[in-house]
Amino acid sequence: MLYYALKRLLGALPTLFLLLTLAFFMMRLAPGGPFDSEKSLPPEIQANLDRKYHLDEPLPAQYLRYLGDLLRGDLGPSFQYQDYTVNELIAAGFPVSARLGLLAMALAVVLGVALGTLAALHQNRPADHAVMTLAMTGISIPNFVLAPLLILLFAVHLGWLPAGGWNGSRWQNLVLPVIALALPLVAYIARLTRGSMIEVLRAPFIRTARAKGLPEHTLILRHALKPALLPVVSFLGPATAAILTGSVVVEQIFGIPGLGRHFVQGALNRDYTLVMGVVIFYGALIILFNFIVDLLYAVLDPRVRYR
């Protein structure tokens, strides 16, 4: 088991290396640079800036320098946020995004699995159609439509909750963004759960459980839920990594100081180090969560063994 974990983590290194190399050169291929602006700077200042950030060196040299810094755990200074390093920006933004993401994910899993199971048990009956219609709607409405609608209803009309801001993560500020993040996930998880639950309920071992005279709730909770959750778990890996690193749209709309906005802002500003930092961080998280998913498989299915 430990050997397996070690093997997996070492195996992830080439993937990460490939990712950061691609990101590095693609970023540099994009026209423009971090210090381009409407007014062109005097050549002396431009040269000074380039020297300070080593942008005057040939690209391979910059690449090697970046790799060296990375090995020491240093993601470099941000080009845009003058006095901050990328490490600091991630350290400030990630907890905010992660708190939001974890809450949204927890809500989505609980609601999604419950609704999906409900739908599966009432297959092709009204309750099923209601849940699936809701799910289809949830999947089809994009965040940037849903979030303003939520604000309009709960903040503007009803005045129950603030329209945005963070306020040191008061719960009132969390409610709307968590809902906006969770709803599409609820829909997705409900559909996944319904599908696999219907399949599991047809399995011969469920018929055995019925033949043993077990009551329906034992049948579902003890016999059917575990196998039905396998596809949900494999969806949760990458989805959790994505939601923990923040949603660009939701954070922008609610004015939340998370990690998500750095993705877009950094790219628009050609903030090379920031984009690189966020990409590597996200990549590492995805790898980590896929690893966790594989471990969870072994918990859910005793036939799975790793060595």
Next chain:
Amino acid sequence: MALLEVRDLEIRFHTDDGEVRAVNGLSFRLERGETLGIVGESGSGKSQAVLGLMGLLADNGRLRGSVRFDGEELTRLPRNALARLRGRRIAMVFQDPLSALNPHLTVERQMTEVLTRHEGMGRRAARRRAIEMLEAVQVPDAARRIRRYPHEFSGGMRQRVVIAMALLCRPDLLIADEPTTALDVTVQAQVLRLLRDLQQRFHMSILLITHDLGVVAGLSDRVLVMYAGRACEEAGVRELFHHPRHPYTLGLLQSVPRLDTPAGEPLRAIPGSPPSLLQLPAGCAFAERCPRARPACRETPPAMREIAPGHHLACHLEPPP
């Protein structure tokens, strides 16, 4: 009073293609301590008949007729009352022990839950009873192996586990649906012997569903032959094997491959295939394949009649074949 008495059982499934008539007026009795073998090929309705009487039909299935178990009419029992009977007084053993056991739960969990459900036993007592039962079906090292998962058992051991699970509450009736089909031949013999011993020990009735005439011969007291959802012949096991009367039973017996036939001789089979259950013929369902069919056979379905003591036959031929 018979332990189980099934009368005019009809099972229909509503599908997109129309109504599938799986069982069409099946009647039989099973006495205490007796074994009735129900024989038929795939699609003859034998499995659906027993699933139906246990209340385990698929959602699109409808059942009519009467099923009296120990004097109680099962078809009128509310769902949860029937569930209380299942696993306690009527237990079932399925064809494929690997898929019949839940791969995600230990054998212990799957066994003890029967006892906690039906006998209100605590975990420890249930565990003790489960280990005893595993020993009774000759699973070696039961106390240790009970903590394992089904995939850690061999096919024969798995079927023993399934049988032990069915016997936990000492049922009056054991329904065995192709209990040996998924097993190696040598293991088949062991499991059959085990079933016979257990029946003596626990004095239960067995309803044995199979397409394997050898299995029937080894275990049953009486045999009922099914074709297209109807019984076509029923008799004591010796009588049926020595004096088969229905042309279908005859065909079945002649199709059994024998070791003493000369090499190179083709295997015998009944020509044609069973009728579609979506559209059953008006007359005898076997008429299309029957070598001796007469025009009358295609007009009305033959009724069951007693042609010798304990020997029932549904055939129009006169005198009976």
